[in-house]
Amino acid sequence: MTTGTQCGTQWTNVDAGQWEVEPIYTFSLPRVFEYRRHAWVPYFERVDTTASHPDTWDVLAELARAPTVQTIVEAGTYRGHALFAMAESLRLRGTPEGHIWSADVEDFGVVAELDKLGLADRVSWCHGTFADMLPHVPAEIDLAFIDASQTGHPLLRLEYLDLVLSRLSKHGLVVCDDSTDDAWEGAAMLRARANLYLPRGHGLTIFQNRA
Amino acid sequence: MSEAVEAVGNLMSEVPLPRMPLTADERKADAVRQFGPNADWMLRMVPGAFELEILHGVVFPHPSVMHAYESGCAEPWTTQVVTSLLIASNERNVMETGCFTGQTSAWLAMALERLGGGTLTTVDIDPERTAKCTERLAGLGLTCVTHRAVTQDVLQFLPTVPDHSIGFVWVDDNHEKPHVEVETRMIWEKLKPGGLALFHDVWGSCDLQTVVKKWGGIALDLPRLGAAGGIGILQKPK
Numbered sequence: 049m050t051t052g053t054q055c056g057t058q059w060t061n062v063d064a065g066q067w068e069v070e071p072i073y074t075f076s077l078p079r080v081f082e083y084r085r086h087a088w089v090p091y092f093e094r095v096d097t098t099a100s101h102p103d104t105w106d107v108l109a110e111l112a113r114a115p116t117v118q119t120i121v122e123a124g125t126y127r128g129h130a131l132f133a134m135a136e137s138l139r140l141r142g143t144p145e146g147h148i149w150s151a152d153v154e155d156f157g158v159v160a161e162l163d164k165l166g167l168a169d170r171v172s173w174c175h176g177t178f179a180d181m182l183p184h185v186p187a188e189i190d191l192a193f194i195d196a197s198q199t200g201h202p203l204l205r206l207e208y209l210d211l212v213l214s215r216l217s218k219h220g221l222v223v224c225d226d227s228t229d230d231a232w233e234g235a236a237m238l239r240a241r242a243n244l245y246l247p248r249g250h251g252l253t254i255f256q257n258r259a
Numbered sequence: 260m261s262e263a264v265e266a267v268g269n270l271m272s273e274v275p276l277p278r279m280p281l282t283a284d285e286r287k288a289d290a291v292r293q294f295g296p297n298a299d300w301m302l303r304m305v306p307g308a309f310e311l312e313i314l315h316g317v318v319f320p321h322p323s324v325m326h327a328y329e330s331g332c333a334e335p336w337t338t339q340v341v342t343s344l345l346i347a348s349n350e351r352n353v354m355e356t357g358c359f360t361g362q363t364s365a366w367l368a369m370a371l372e373r374l375g376g377g378t379l380t381t382v383d384i385d386p387e388r389t390a391k392c393t394e395r396l397a398g399l400g401l402t403c404v405t406h407r408a409v410t411q412d413v414l415q416f417l418p419t420v421p422d423h424s425i426g427f428v429w430v431d432d433n434h435e436k437p438h439v440e441v442e443t444r445m446i447w448e449k450l451k452p453g454g455l456a457l458f459h460d461v462w463g464s465c466d467l468q469t470v471v472k473k474w475g476g477i478a479l480d481l482p483r484l485g486a487a488g489g490i491g492i493l494q495k496p497k
Contacts, residue, residue: 076373079318079339107347110340116480219480243477244494245453246347256477 075102080109080136087165091132099126100195100225101249105133108193111221112137112146117190119217122150123178123208124196128158134193135167149174151181153197178208188217195225202233209238209255216257227251320369321399324362330485332362333431333459337481337490341429341457342370344492348455350426351377356413356442357432358383361392367429368396368404376403383432386410414438417445425449431459434487439470443493447474450495463487 073095081088095102112120112134120138125131131150138146150158151174162168174181178196192212198204205224212222227235227242228251239245242253317335320342324335333341345353345367353371358364358381371377379396383389389410396406409416413432428446430439439458446456461467461478464486468478476493483489 082318103343103347106343110343111479113336113340114479114481219478221477221479243475244455244492245497246344246349247453248347248349252347254477 071097073097073099073102078102078106078109078133080106080133080140083140084136088132088136091129091161095127095129099129102129103249104225104252105130107246107252108191108223109133109137111191111223113141115141115143115145116219118145118147119185119187119189120146120148120191120193121178121182121185121189121212122148122192123194123205125150125152125156125158125173126154126195127156128161130193130195131158131162131171132165132167134191135162135165135170138170139167146170147172149181149185151176151178151196153177179211182211182215185215188220189215190217190220192216192220192222193225194222198232198234203237206234206237209241213255213257219256222255224253224255225250227253320366323395323398324365329360329362331359334482334484334488337459337488338363338366340479340481340490342366344455344457345370345427346374348427349374350454352424352426352451353377353429354380354382354420354425354427355429355431356382357430358388358392358408359431360388361395363429363431364392364406365395365399368399368401368406371404372399372401378405378407380407380409382409382411382413382416384410384412413442414445417442417449420449422448423451426451426454428454428456429459430456434460434465434467436465436467436470439467443470443474447495452495452497454495456493456495458491458493460487460489461491462489467491 077085077088077092108130111117120134122131131148134148138148148171150171153176155175159168159173162171189212194205194208194212196204196208209222209224216222224238226232227238227245228247235251238253241255243256244254246252246254317339341363351371351374353367355364355367361381364379364381368379371379381389381392383392389408393406393408428450430442430446433439443456450456458467458471461471462480463483468489468491471478471491471493474493476491478489478491480489
């Protein structure tokens with residue numbers, strides 16, 4: 049019954065518990081990538097667990113499919129897996145509407161990959177902080193994914209959440225990653241404020257303005 | 260460290276999936292592939308739907324739910340959103356109110372199978388629907404999902420459910436607002452802390468998003484095939 053691509057391999061345990069690389073996921077290719085499986089599989093052969101969880105990419109792709117979602121922002125591009133999921137979801141709508149603004153202080157070469165995948169026109173990438181990028185986003189935000197590195201800034205995501213909520217469209221959504229108990233000290237505060245908390249993977253909190 | 264890595268079963272069907280269709284004819288052919296004899300009906304119901312290309316991006320979890328859409332079913336993309344949220348919630352005790360042809364039931368069951376097992380209780384007042392749903396789920400080859408079909412009015416069945424026991428509910432029976440308001444109050448008592456209730460057709464003619472938001476939930480507007488669509492989501496606090 050199931051023959052989908054099994055991406056990733058088992059961890060590489062080279063010597064008595066020493067990991068050769070960061071741990072990687074073993075997972076099924078998220079559904080949004082199925083239509084261009086041949087193009088996407090290479091990007092998912094080895095995904096380290098610093099990236100958001102594969103089931104998170106699935107949720108983001110589904111949230112991005114709504115035609116009312118036109119403007120998406122992302123804090124923390126990293127290697128682009130969540131960005132790929134949302135951009136491919138926009139592409140699958142088949143209409144030119146829908147654009148993503150994504151920011152990261154570190155460049156992992158995502159722009160070149162987006163170009164190869166025919167998704168460059170769907171994304172504006174900012175080499176800098178999310179706070180720097182946000183004023184340049186020209187419209188109300190329909191979907192936001194906050195997954196910025198918080199090293200040295202434990203409440204950074206809460207700050208970004210408040211920034212986004214002030215720019216959110218009437219029925220817009222904000223999704224924050226790493227909302228599980230022990231991930232970071234702001235997680236409990238996120239969960240207390242959220243409309244929804246989905247614990248699988250690193251844990252997602254989802255927000256919508258109450259209006 | 261190991262908690263972050265999960266070896267999960269694969270949800271994808273064996274049916275080869277096409278590349279993304281590029282032309283209008285290809286898109287129409289793809290709709291026929293997905294919806295079979297219902298494609299023409301959908302064209303009539305949604306003029307320009309294929310031009311709007313809202314039907315794409317659905318990956319069916321089992322061949323039996325392809326060519327299966329009927330008027331009254333949840334839209335396939337809606338069902339895909341629902342199962343994504345079920346998987347992300349990691350809940351294993353699932354209830355569905357109003358199973359109709361069992362199409363969404365099949366999606367929910369396959370999502371539970373992917374999660375590694377669980378229980379799906381489908382409730383419908385119509386014995387023919389209950390039987391059809393049971394037959395459909397029996398054909399899925401489920402290995403670790405228990406299906407319980409109940410033929411009863413939902414409002415009569417819910418009081419028999421233990422309080423704080425349900426992890427995830429898909430509410431898709433009577434969409435009249437007074438009914439849903441009563442149903443929501445009853446479901447709230449049965450949800451376990453952290454449990455989710457998802458409601459179909461909250462946007463459009465049914466206007467159930469006001470009910471969902473009254474309980475602190477959120478509403479997603481998704482492409483519609485009729486006068487109503489979208490989903491509402493509410494969660495019982497921990």
